[in-house]
Amino acid sequence: MFKKVCIIGCGLIGSSIARAIKKNNLSNQIVSSNRSDFTNRKIKKLNIVDDSSSDIKKMVRGSDLVIIATPISSYENVILKIKNSLKNGAMLTDVSSVKKKVISLIEKNIPKNVSWISSHPIAGTEESGPDSGFSDLFKNKWCILTPSNKAKDQDIKLLRNFWKKIGSKVDTMEAKQHDYILSITSHLPHLIAYNIVDTTLKIKKKKASDIIKYSAGGLRDFTRIAASNPIMWRDIFIQNRKNTSKMIDKFIENLKNLKKIIKNQDKKKLEKIFTKTKKIRKEIVKAGQDISKPDFGRS
């Protein structure tokens, strides 16, 4: 499919893409670039790329496909470094969870002969780093492409095919819509998980061991989400701060109302709300976004 692919930033996502490309034979050569030499050595040792170096220009040179998989805060630095080394006719994509600002930042800096289409594979675990990646991470997961008006149909088709070949289901969406939807389905849930664990940590000082000990009653499940990559999520919340702020406000308003219903001991209203929330679960399972088997696995 490609002669050379370069992955910039080989963490959980980047290293999983590298593994998936190798497994599915999608490129003659795969290289990666990471700032730290320790990481470059590790990735070469893991044998998931053919070469890896902090010399980003050298790695990018001659690549048909370049994938930025670093935290969003380093995008400007990355694009300024690679812009003059990108091959004529190369395709550039990324994997960020927020799109609007990122797209125009890259667009502003990219040479005309390079095709830039942003991707968002909705996949991940609470682990980070190259050791935690695996080739099936994207299997049956959604990947959203947010091409700007400038993107050519044939390039969108090529990128769509790439993601399909590593297992994803692919959809396209406008960047603005993407950032709004993801603020609901992903960014607010992560922020809430971080917040409940952070709130607990502040109380914890007094009752530390008991809180850990009895965390299986619900808190445990939030700590898994709140163990996600701190840098990545810091950047996501800041990039999508307008949507996230709006969602926080809606969430707080709703929670205050729920508190009032509990205070008034309004059994009927509470039961009605909790019955409604139970239904959405069924829709999610029906849509293949989770399995119906209850969480028996953890012990």
Place this chain on the structure above:
Amino acid sequence: MFKKVCIIGCGLIGSSIARAIKKNNLSNQIVSSNRSDFTNRKIKKLNIVDDSSSDIKKMVRGSDLVIIATPISSYENVILKIKNSLKNGAMLTDVSSVKKKVISLIEKNIPKNVSWISSHPIAGTEESGPDSGFSDLFKNKWCILTPSNKAKDQDIKLLRNFWKKIGSKVDTMEAKQHDYILSITSHLPHLIAYNIVDTTLKIKKKKASDIIKYSAGGLRDFTRIAASNPIMWRDIFIQNRKNTSKMIDKFIENLKNLKKIIKNQDKKKLEKIFTKTKKIRKEIVKAGQDISKPDFGRS
């Protein structure tokens, strides 16, 4: 261990206890009582008890151990019905998630010759009803006993042994302390999960299919928790409303602060918070309250 055990309310928890008693041969006879004849017939068909009937007095009569496993709102009704049918020297326990009010309610109504010690097995799934129970539900899970001053040591020992024999690790705690700790580790997390799903449902009208489709980005995990038994949780929040309200206030205060940090784009502070929250996960895994394997199972 017992000659006759009676379980009042055979839902997920009650039916799991019945199955565990049978599996471990802890009683010569197990009976249950449910208000609905449909449920009584179903339980007999499932072959997890020897008899089941809506005639609660008949079922309770002659039992050495009686376990109330109904929602908290029916406790008063239950104790008034059974108080005169309880066997001399019988032990009475329950499985509720909130203790303080429940304990005094039962204590007020119970005959002197009956030993009353409240239990809270911290175990469950998002499923409800007798079909969803299984004998290993309590295996390696904590069960907290909250005996009042009136409880005799030998009775505490007997009840502790019973829970151990069905697989639990047992701890004792004062009721007040129990309700406080559980408001942090279980009640607040459940309320937050209900609230995020309810907030989403209100936005959903416009973007319904997209929200379901991309729920794997985080929201999905909350819908599992928010699919828990509506009646049970309605009663828990109302019973523990003072602690829950305090936790809601702390949670909102913290969230408002987090919103401000995001608005100010304070990268350092955000990173510091998210690194702290990552650490508590390790403590929970270390304490055996979750497994370190990331959530790869769901697809």
